[in-house]
Amino acid sequence: MNEGPSTIETELDRDIGIVGAISLGVGTMIAAGIFVLSGLAVSNIGAMAIVAFIIAAIVASFTAFAYAEFASIYPESGGGYAYVSNTFDSDLTYIVGWSMILGYPASAAFYLASFSDWFDRFIVPLFSAGLNEALPFWLSGVVILGLLVGLNLKGTEESGQFQIVVTVLKVLLILVFLFGGLQAFDSATIATSFAENADKYRQIGLTSALVFITFFGFEAIATNAEEIEKPGQNVPRAIFFAMGFVTFVYALVVLVVTLAINNPEYLEFLIGTVATIADTAGAESYITENGEIAMGYAASFYLGNIGFYVIIVGALFSMLSAANATVLAGSRVKLAMSRRDHLPERFEDLHPAFNTPYWSVLLTGGLIAFFIFFFTVLPQLIFGTTTIHAGFLEFHMGIEAIAHFADFMLLTGLIVVNFAIVRSRQKYPKIDRGFEVPAVPYVPIVAVLANLILMVNVEPGAFLLGLLAEVIGVALWVTVIGTTTKETIEQETPTVVEEIFPEDREYQILVPIADPEHTEQLMRTARNIAADKNGEILVLSVVALPEQTPLTEGHGLVDDRRAIINEAMNVDVGGGDADIPVNGIVKIGHHVDEAVLHTVTQHGSDAILMGWRGRPARRRDVVVGSTVDTVVREADCNVLVERIGxxxxxxxxxxxxxxxxxxxxxxxxxxxxxxxxxxxxxxxxxxxxxxxxxxxxxxxxxxxxxxxxxxxxxxxxxxxxxxxxxxxxxxxxxxxxxxxxxxxxxxxxxxxxxxxxxxxxxxxxxxxxxxxxxxxxxxxxxxxxxxx
Structure with missing residues (x-):
């Protein structure tokens, strides 16, 4: 008798408090987004960038409601992926996880690529005028990535404390920047900028999609719910406090940057600061083409050299902390996917000394490095530019493209999460919810539509790359990841009786039998098919237990199933002189259909023969029978269903x-x-x-x-x-x-x-x-x- 191995659950320590949870969100949102995207947004649509940021914040808020409710129900690692997996009994949840495990590293790559850009432009020249030409521009970002991976391998407590310190520092620095810039507030300048850009609807949509990544920090909070103290209470509070605070700060930063680039004195300042700018037209062109550093020069204009470098250092630390929060969140999605067999089991392993999911952290770091090189390094090496022409298509690579790609991947997951909140209310109407989304299903439907609008406004090249990434994810699932290992099968549906004779023929037909009255009819058909192919018959009987009953309780119910196996193996059904081997096994499981499918995988069965009473199904969602329906749809072999009687x-x-x-x-x-x-x-x-x-x-x-x-x-x-x-x-x-x-x-x-x-x-x-x-x-x- 073979007993399935016992499973040992691994848990992470809850060592992130409410302040740490807020800092995860604020630290992710106030980062490269505020220092890089605010300048890009203003260079695109002027003061209307405030509207773009508010649109992105509102869209994110609708989905944040769903995350807050789910986090109060399922305080575990994985965020949106875990919530969808707990709601839908479908392999479609893998696609959500796949979108997240690419979206998070792409976000971190955006932060670190921005870090490299600012470091190369503003810090490296302080040491040597020609040093930035001698060193690759991406070097600083990759070095920081290595340090962040090491920090996250060490543990979330150290990572969380680091996050709090850096978040507090950069908020203080931004307040200094706002103090200097708002002293030059001119309502006429802002009103004119609004009027000049109010009809740029396409650009507003593109900019909203671009800056959406800045508000995705709410996901970083929910994804780490397993490590947050009192998650049902602290996660919703942290999400909404962080989003409200960050939206207000972004609006003020956009005002200051808008005031700067519309100020003639600022343009004169650029002419005297940047060697390549000769006149006012050149300054305006420089702002348009280099919007990602507009805030840096605005800080220098308002605060002088000391203030400029204080803001630059603050920006670098902001990008660093956002990348750190994203590495932390991204690794937890991989941990959750491994727990649900959507990634190999090793990504669930915790380090024996640090108690961290080290394989998940390492994979996250590898993906971040890949995206940095793919979007910013390879285009320059191969094409000499970040704009690539492929037939009628034009791909804009570089830092902005990383943000668009990350937005596409993350929005894919958010759309499904909003569907999941509606399904959760239908499926589990009485479950205890610490927080509830108002007006379900209307709020989630609005969230889905808003997310879709943002998704179609993603830059076309990044949109196509996102679709390609999803296709690759499906292909990996179909060809590699979706193959369940025998070890996992034995944990889920252990074999407790095995009557296997040494003959091993090339063809095998599996015959699941639940009722002894069906044995002779099914065995006759199975024998006729196996005899023609000189094959063998494998008879299966399943001890089915309720979901809440441990599998070990099934051992006491094995004898009845063993009797069915023995009867099937000894039945005399005639059918020629061929000697057909008949083997038998008994499995324990919570679902008969899963036990049947697992047996096909373990024993490589070529066909399944199942019995059916021929009665119409009582449930609308069942055609033949719930078990038979699932096996017919999902078996990786031929399926035969014989009407019993x-x-x-x-x-x-x-x-x-x-x-x-x-x-x-x-x-x-x-x-x-x-x-x-x-x-x-x-x-x-x-x-x-x-x-x-x-x-x-x-x-x-x-x-x-x-x-x-x-x-x-x-x-x-x-x-x-x-x-x-x-x-x-x-x-x-x-x-x-x-x-x-x-x-x-x-x-x-x-x-x-x-x-x-x-x-x-x-x-x-x-x-x-x-x-x-x-x-x-x-x-x-x-x-x-x-x-x-």
């Missing part, structure tokens, strides 16, 4: 066909049964009356099917009928068995086999077998997007 010999088989891979598989099954039992097969194709074109196509299909049946007795019939299913049902009364293939394989498939096979399965006479061919990657892609 008929138990006689099979001398004649009706084979309705309509083309396609499922019909061919049904034909192969019919041929296998006929080959063993000497049954005759009638291949039936139903066409609309008086439709000559359909008759010609049907005749060609019948000829193709006939090539599969060459070694058994068969005939073909082409009949006319207004209703295909009714015609097949009426014809089936003259046959012992009807074998029919599935008719559809849609991305958002609601039916299991298709309307016609399911009608035939319920109403046809004699034995009915419905067949579905495994279509490999196509099938896995459909499963990814069809579950909910």
């Amino acid at each position: 008929t138990n006689g010999s099979v001398d004649s088989i009706l084979l309705p066909v309509a083309g396609g891979p499922h019909a061919k598989y049904a034909t192969e099954v019919a041929r296998a049964i006929a080959h063993v039992t000497d049954a005759s097969i009638t291949v039936l194709q139903v066409v609309e009356p008086h439709n000559e074109r359909n008759r010609e196509l049907a005749s060609a299909s019948l000829n193709e099917i006939g090539t599969i049946l060459e070694d058994v007795s068969f005939e073909t019939q082409l009949v006319e009928g207004e209703d295909v299913a009714d015609t097949i049902v009426d014809t089936s009364s003259d046959y012992d068995a009807t074998i029919v293939g599935a008719t559809r394989e849609g991305l958002f498939q609601q039916l299991v086999f298709g309307a016609i096979p399911e009608t035939v399965g319920r109403e046809a006479g004699g034995t009915v077998i419905m067949a579905k061919k495994d279509l490999g990657i196509t099938s896995r892609l459909r499963r990814l997007f069809s579950r909910s």
Whole structure:
């Protein structure tokens, strides 16, 4: 007897208080966004940048409501990914996690690339005039990245304390900047700037999408909920305090920068400061092309050289702290994904000395380095510019492109989170919620629409790169990550009885049996199929326990299931002289369908044969039966479903066909049964009356099917009928068995086999077998997007 290994849960220490939680949010929001994006925004749309920032803040606030409610319910690492995973029973949650594990590192790459840019422009020249030409501009950002990765490997308490100190310092520095700049406040200048830019709707939309990244700090708070004290109370408070404070500060900073770049004295200041500027027109052009450093020169203009370098140092520390908060949050998403088998198990491992998810931290650091080089270094090395022309497309790389790409990835996750809050209210209406989103579902719907509007306003090149990244994520899931390991399977559905004989044949058919009354009928069909292929039969019985019951409690219920296995292994069903090995296993699990699917993965089964009573489903969301539906949709092998109730010999088989891979598989099954039992097969194709074109196509299909049946007795019939299913049902009364293939394989498939096979399965006479061919990657892609 094999008992599944016990699992040991790993938890992180709750050592981040309310001040630390607020600093995570404020530290992420007041960073490269305020020092870099405020200048870019003002250079694009002047004082209307205030409107762009407010739009971005409002959009973020709608989704922040959802995060606040979820954090009060699920105080665990993972943020939006964890919330969606706890709400939807679907592999679609992987896409949310994938979007987050790229969006966070892209955000950190934006902060560190901005750090490198400012450090190279303002700090390096202090040491040597030619040093910034000798050293690569990205070096400082990569060095800081290494230090931040080391800090996060050491532990969140050190990282959180660092975050508080740096956040307080940079807020003080920004207050100094505002004090100097607001003394030159001129309402006429601001009003003129508003008027000149009020009709630039596209630019306002682009700028709102660009600066959205600055308000994503609320996610950083929620993502670290597992390490925050009293998360149900502190997380919502930290989110809304941080967002309100930061929005107010951003508006003031935009005012000061707008006042500066519209001040003739500021333009004269630039002419005397920047060697490449010769006149006023050159100064205006310089501001337009270098908006990311406009705030730095504004600080110098208002505060003098000392104030300028104080602000520069503050900006660098702001970018550093934002990157630190993002590394911390990004690594926790990977930790959560690993716990749900959406990433390899190693990313859940905690360091034995520091108790931190060190593999997740290292992966986050690697992705950040990749984005820095991909967006800022490689374009310059390969093309000599950050603007790349590919046919009719134009990709603007560089720092601004990183922000747009990060926004696309993060907005993808936020959209699903808002859907999840609506589903959570429906699915768990009585769950205790420390905070509730008002006016559900209206507020989440508004949030989804607002997020979509921002997403379509992302710069086109970054938008396409984001779509490509999502496609790569789906491909990785389908081909690599989605393959469950045997070790994980044994934890989730342990094998407790295993009667396996040493013969190992190339073909195996798995037969799950729950009711002893079904044994003989299913074993007869399985034997006929296995005998034709010189294969073997694996019989499975599952001890199903309630969700809240530990799997170890199932050992006392194994004996009844062992008896079913023994009966199946000893049943005499005839069917030729072939010696067919019959093996058996008993598994314990919370869900029978998962146990069946796990057995397919563990033992490499080629087909599953399941029984069905033929009764209409009682639930609207169930077609054949909840367990059978799931297995038919998700099994990585061929699936056969046999209607239980008929138990006689099979001398004649009706084979309705309509083309396609499922019909061919049904034909192969019919041929296998006929080959063993000497049954005759009638291949039936139903066409609309008086439709000559359909008759010609049907005749060609019948000829193709006939090539599969060459070694058994068969005939073909082409009949006319207004209703295909009714015609097949009426014809089936003259046959012992009807074998029919599935008719559809849609991305958002609601039916299991298709309307016609399911009608035939319920109403046809004699034995009915419905067949579905495994279509490999196509099938896995459909499963990814069809579950909910």
